[in-house]
Amino acid sequence: MSTTSYALADTATMLRRNLRHSLRYPSLAIGAVGMPIIMLLLFGLVFGDTFSAGINGGGFDYLDFLTPGLLLMSIASGTMSPAIGAAVDMTDGIVARFRTMAIYRPAVLTGHVLGNVVLTVISLAFVIGFAVLIGFRPNASVVDWLLAAGLLILVTIALTWFAIALGLISKTAEGASNIVLPISFVLPFLSNTFLPLEAMPSGIRWFAEYQPFTPIIDSLRHLLLGTPASAGSGWLAIAWCVAITIVGYFWAQKSYNKGTAA
Amino acid sequence: MSAAIEALGLHKSYGDNVVLDGIDLTVAQGTIFALLGPNGAGKTTAVQILSTLITADAGQIRVAGHDLYADPDAVRAAIGVTGQFSAVDGLLTGRENLIMMADLHHLGRRTGRERADRLLEQFDLVEAGGKLAMTYSGGMKRRLDLAMTLVGNPQIIFLDEPTTGLDPRSRHSMWTMIRELVAGGVTVLLTTQYLEEADQLADRIAVLDGGRLVAQGTPEELKRLVPGGHVQLRFTSPEEFARAGQALSTALPDGDALTLQVPNDGSVNALRELLTQIEASALEVSELTVHTPDLDDVFFAVTHSDSKVAS
Ligand SMILES: Nc1ncnc2c1ncn2[C@@H]1O[C@H](COP(=O)(O)OP(=O)(O)OP(=O)(O)O)[C@@H](O)[C@H]1O
Ligand SMILES: [Mg+2]
Numbered sequence: 001m002s003t004t005s006y007a008l009a010d011t012a013t014m015l016r017r018n019l020r021h022s023l024r025y026p027s028l029a030i031g032a033v034g035m036p037i038i039m040l041l042l043f044g045l046v047f048g049d050t051f052s053a054g055i056n057g058g059g060f061d062y063l064d065f066l067t068p069g070l071l072l073m074s075i076a077s078g079t080m081s082p083a084i085g086a087a088v089d090m091t092d093g094i095v096a097r098f099r100t101m102a103i104y105r106p107a108v109l110t111g112h113v114l115g116n117v118v119l120t121v122i123s124l125a126f127v128i129g130f131a132v133l134i135g136f137r138p139n140a141s142v143v144d145w146l147l148a149a150g151l152l153i154l155v156t157i158a159l160t161w162f163a164i165a166l167g168l169i170s171k172t173a174e175g176a177s178n179i180v181l182p183i184s185f186v187l188p189f190l191s192n193t194f195l196p197l198e199a200m201p202s203g204i205r206w207f208a209e210y211q212p213f214t215p216i217i218d219s220l221r222h223l224l225l226g227t228p229a230s231a232g233s234g235w236l237a238i239a240w241c242v243a244i245t246i247v248g249y250f251w252a253q254k255s256y257n258k259g260t261a262a
Numbered sequence: 263m264s265a266a267i268e269a270l271g272l273h274k275s276y277g278d279n280v281v282l283d284g285i286d287l288t289v290a291q292g293t294i295f296a297l298l299g300p301n302g303a304g305k306t307t308a309v310q311i312l313s314t315l316i317t318a319d320a321g322q323i324r325v326a327g328h329d330l331y332a333d334p335d336a337v338r339a340a341i342g343v344t345g346q347f348s349a350v351d352g353l354l355t356g357r358e359n360l361i362m363m364a365d366l367h368h369l370g371r372r373t374g375r376e377r378a379d380r381l382l383e384q385f386d387l388v389e390a391g392g393k394l395a396m397t398y399s400g401g402m403k404r405r406l407d408l409a410m411t412l413v414g415n416p417q418i419i420f421l422d423e424p425t426t427g428l429d430p431r432s433r434h435s436m437w438t439m440i441r442e443l444v445a446g447g448v449t450v451l452l453t454t455q456y457l458e459e460a461d462q463l464a465d466r467i468a469v470l471d472g473g474r475l476v477a478q479g480t481p482e483e484l485k486r487l488v489p490g491g492h493v494q495l496r497f498t499s500p501e502e503f504a505r506a507g508q509a510l511s512t513a514l515p516d517g518d519a520l521t522l523q524v525p526n527d528g529s530v531n532a533l534r535e536l537l538t539q540i541e542a543s544a545l546e547v548s549e550l551t552v553h554t555p556d557l558d559d560v561f562f563a564v565t566h567s568d569s570k571v572a573s
Contacts (some may be wrong), residue, residue: 006368009365009368010366013362013365013366016362016365017351017354017362020353020354020358021353024353024394025353092349092351092352093345093347093348093349093350094349094350094351096315096345096349097343097345097349097410098366099314099315100313100314100315100338100341100343101338101366101367101414102335102336102338102339103366259316259317260314260315260316260317260334261314261317261330261331261334261337
């Protein structure tokens with residue numbers, strides 16, 4: 001079909017549109033950097049020694065332990081902006097216009113996702129830079145770094161698609177920012193970001209063990225710090241990302257196309 | 263000549279609210295078709311269905327020769343839509359909005375920019391072209407909206423209330439623009455609240471009310487649907503008013519306003535005759551107005567007057 005051959009061009013046009021929006025309305029994107037940096041300062045520097053002393057009888061660097069999880073938290077809180085963006089977009093006349101044009105259908109939402117990937121990569125670079133500045137000392141080869149970067153991008157794509165799907169069913173900006181809270185807030189906290197699984201109370205531990213963030217953080221720690229990861233956590237992390245991407249993608253596209261001539 | 267838009271038996275309901283209850287319409291290529299109707303009649307709904315934005319519950323539609331349900335993308339490639347509410351990207355400048363449209367029509371960088379700049383000029387937006395569209399006034403947004411619709415040189419254009427909120431000068435230049443487009447072979451389906459606009463522009467008019475098309479035809483055909491014109495005579499004193507009522511026996515009196523409505527087609531001969539009668543009876547007429555039927559009369563005659571906004 002003729003429109004499919006323009007998939008790349010149309011997606012690029014939508015990406016440009018979203019990047020322009022972010023430049024002109026950057027407050028949400030700044031939030032995605034601010035939160036992990038506050039966490040780094042608070043938990044890494046202020047409480048870090050106390051925490052590491054309490055866990056495993058001390059002797060390990062809490063800032064190193066914490067940073068990989070905070071990268072994920074940065075990704076997670078960054079999903080709020082595309083969720084709101086997509087929700088607001090749908091109420092806006094411009095998307096009605098796009099829907100009456102022969103453009104590659106998934107381009108509008110894919111533009112939101114790719115725009116957010118670009119922003120997230122930038123904010124992750126900030127967070128990593130800041131962490132190194134205050135004492136984060138990763139121990140990773142170039143290949144490890146590349147694998148870690150690939151995993152972070154995969155996570156960003158997955159969580160962004162899912163957040164956009166949630167944003168589309170909520171229809172208002174407020175609704176969208178509330179409905180993504182489980183992703184942007186609950187999952188990062190109820191994971192092994194701040195504490196190793198062994199140190200958690202049993203109820204929370206059970207949840208943390210089986211939710212997607214834990215194997216992802218495990219794999220990141222393994223890649224960046226060389227700590228041992230539980231068997232298969234790398235594949236489990238990738239499987240989670242692929243599954244979340246597929247569900248989020250089709251769910252989001254279905255909402256986007258709802259009610260229009262297919 | 264083949265039809266640009268053909269719809270048969272369109273039905274659309276929102277819950278219990280039957281909005282379109284069997285609409286048939288045909289728009290010939292290269293003509294202007296105006297859809298009239300009171301608020302909530304379903305004009306926007308009809309435009310949204312014909313422009314692929316929403317689906318009808320039933321009905322067959324062909325636009326630009328393509329079956330709308332079998333090949334919506336072929337329809338989309340042939341049409342341009344300016345909806346009732348602004349469809350511009352507020353966080354982009356006017357020029358960026360136009361260039362985005364050019365990119366989505368795959369015009370190429372050079373051609374796209376040239377077309378964007380030409381449209382900015384044509385729509386008097388050159389100065390505003392570098393400002394964010396959200397800072398535009400309502401009329402400027404409206405003009406940008408239409409300019410964006412024209413970027414892809416559509417064969418068929420849907421305009422949902424294109425001149426609502428425009429000042430008289432902008433409205434007239436919009437009319438000129440629409441006429442030029444049609445002279446170039448484009449087909450236009452527009453909705454409007456201004457009967458004068460339909461009268462000025464449209465080759466055919468359809469009036470939508472209660473989910474059905476209650477009247478359809480050329481402006482002249484529609485005007486023939488309502489009783490002929492009349493002359494209204496106003497008097498200052500009740501005595502004079504009563505005397506005139508006796509002299510002009512066919513007149514319709516309105517005692518409160520002290521006016522008489524005398525049936526009259528407004529031609530010179532008919533007027534001369536009436537004036538002769540007035541002179542013969544030596545009537546003191548304080549004001550005389552000639553009223554020929556216009557689309558307002560048609561509108562009020564064919565649409566239900568149980569409007570909620572009645573004063
Ligand atoms: N998305 C929707 N959900 C529910 N009802 C709707 C929806 N869109 C329109 N309607 C209803 O359909 C009817 C027709 O609306 P529509 O917007 O087509 O009217 P219109 O003729 O364009 O009116 P106006 O002159 O005010 O623009 C109205 O009763 C409206 O409430
Ligand atoms: Mg309307």
